[in-house]
Amino acid sequence: MKGSGWVVHLHTPLAAIEARMTAEELARRPVWTEQSTSSLKACYDERLNRYNQAHCNVDGARAPEAIVSELVWRFQSKNVEERIQRLGILPVICPPNVESAVPLAAALCDGGLSAIEITLRVPWSLEAIRRIRNAFPEMIVGAGTVLAPAQVDKALEAGAQFLVSPGLDAEVVALCRKREAPIVPGCANASEMTQACRMGLSLLKFFPAQVLGGSSALRLYHGPFAECRFLPTGGIQPEHLQGYLELPYVAACGGSFCAKSSDIQAGDWTKIVASCRKCATIVASARATSDPSPMDVRKP
Numbered sequence: 353m354k355g356s357g358w359v360v361h362l363h364t365p366l367a368a369i370e371a372r373m374t375a376e377e378l379a380r381r382p383v384w385t386e387q388s389t390s391s392l393k394a395c396y397d398e399r400l401n402r403y404n405q406a407h408c409n410v411d412g413a414r415a416p417e418a419i420v421s422e423l424v425w426r427f428q429s430k431n432v433e434e435r436i437q438r439l440g441i442l443p444v445i446c447p448p449n450v451e452s453a454v455p456l457a458a459a460l461c462d463g464g465l466s467a468i469e470i471t472l473r474v475p476w477s478l479e480a481i482r483r484i485r486n487a488f489p490e491m492i493v494g495a496g497t498v499l500a501p502a503q504v505d506k507a508l509e510a511g512a513q514f515l516v517s518p519g520l521d522a523e524v525v526a527l528c529r530k531r532e533a534p535i536v537p538g539c540a541n542a543s544e545m546t547q548a549c550r551m552g553l554s555l556l557k558f559f560p561a562q563v564l565g566g567s568s569a570l571r572l573y574h575g576p577f578a579e580c581r582f583l584p585t586g587g588i589q590p591e592h593l594q595g596y597l598e599l600p601y602v603a604a605c606g607g608s609f610c611a612k613s614s615d616i617q618a619g620d621w622t623k624i625v626a627s628c629r630k631c632a633t634i635v636a637s638a639r640a641t642s643d644p645s646p647m648d649v650r651k652p
């Protein structure tokens with residue numbers, strides 16, 4: 353098997369840990385599901401096969417660094433996608449001050465939503481990400497409103513495990529790809545989705561979801577973009593969750609609906625915990641009535 357001789361130099365932006373491992377060891381990491389890792393590995397074995405044929409290499413050759421890097425990027429991206437998908441909701445927060453970051457994260461975790469996207473819209477956003485990562489290593493923390501490449505490294509240095517953009521910017525995606533950092537770009541139409549797919553992205557933010565036709569629009573986009581997973585965001589309220597989450601190709605809904613800025617301002621953590629629990633209950637009920645199709649992996 354072509355993959356068995358790979359030595360993967362895994363640089364994970366998640367925790368700045370470096371490890372050397374084979375592709376098999378990488379695939380055995382428990383955080384990834386059997387299905388996605390085997391599908392991904394099949395993709396890369398095929399790709400390495402093609403490379404080896406083209407270059408007359410022999411079995412056991414080291415995978416070219418570019419292929420390994422892409423493998424790692426896709427694993428990292430799939431990992432983030434699956435973690436967000438399990439929760440069904442990605443709270444999107446612009447913290448009113450840096451002091452609110454940790455108690456807010458505690459409230460989200462208490463409410464069953466151990467994920468957060470901190471938007472880079474205020475000067476203390478990076479510090480908020482840093483504090484949440486330190487206080488809650490089990491949470492998955494992303495940086496949102498990434499509009500320019502210059503923000504990518506700052507967000508990763510602060511500890512962001514993934515990045516979210518309101519739109520699709522080729523330079524931002526290319527830099528994330530280079531850093532092996534998952535990116536969820538905003539796509540508002542079929543042209544942008546086409547471009548995102550061609551960039552190798554599988555999880556797309558559908559933004560602003562509520563004004564673009566909501567779940568009805570996603571049902572139509574699923575025709576040509578059957579292999580995409582969506583993170584609808586923008587204007588979503590708890591009563592919209594069911595309609596989105598019963599679609600198996602909706603990984604999660606993003607938004608501020610589970611932690612209102614007025615409640616964060618007021619430090620009303622009890623209210624936020626209750627709101628998150630209510631949303632988590634809606635996710636569970638939507639998922640119970642939907643087709644629980646496994647998360648497929650797009651072919652590169």
Ligand code: 3PG
Nearest residue numbers: 444585586587607608609
């Ligand atoms: C955003 O990027 O602002 C998110 O879409 C949050 O939107 P919401 O506040 O409408 O949920």
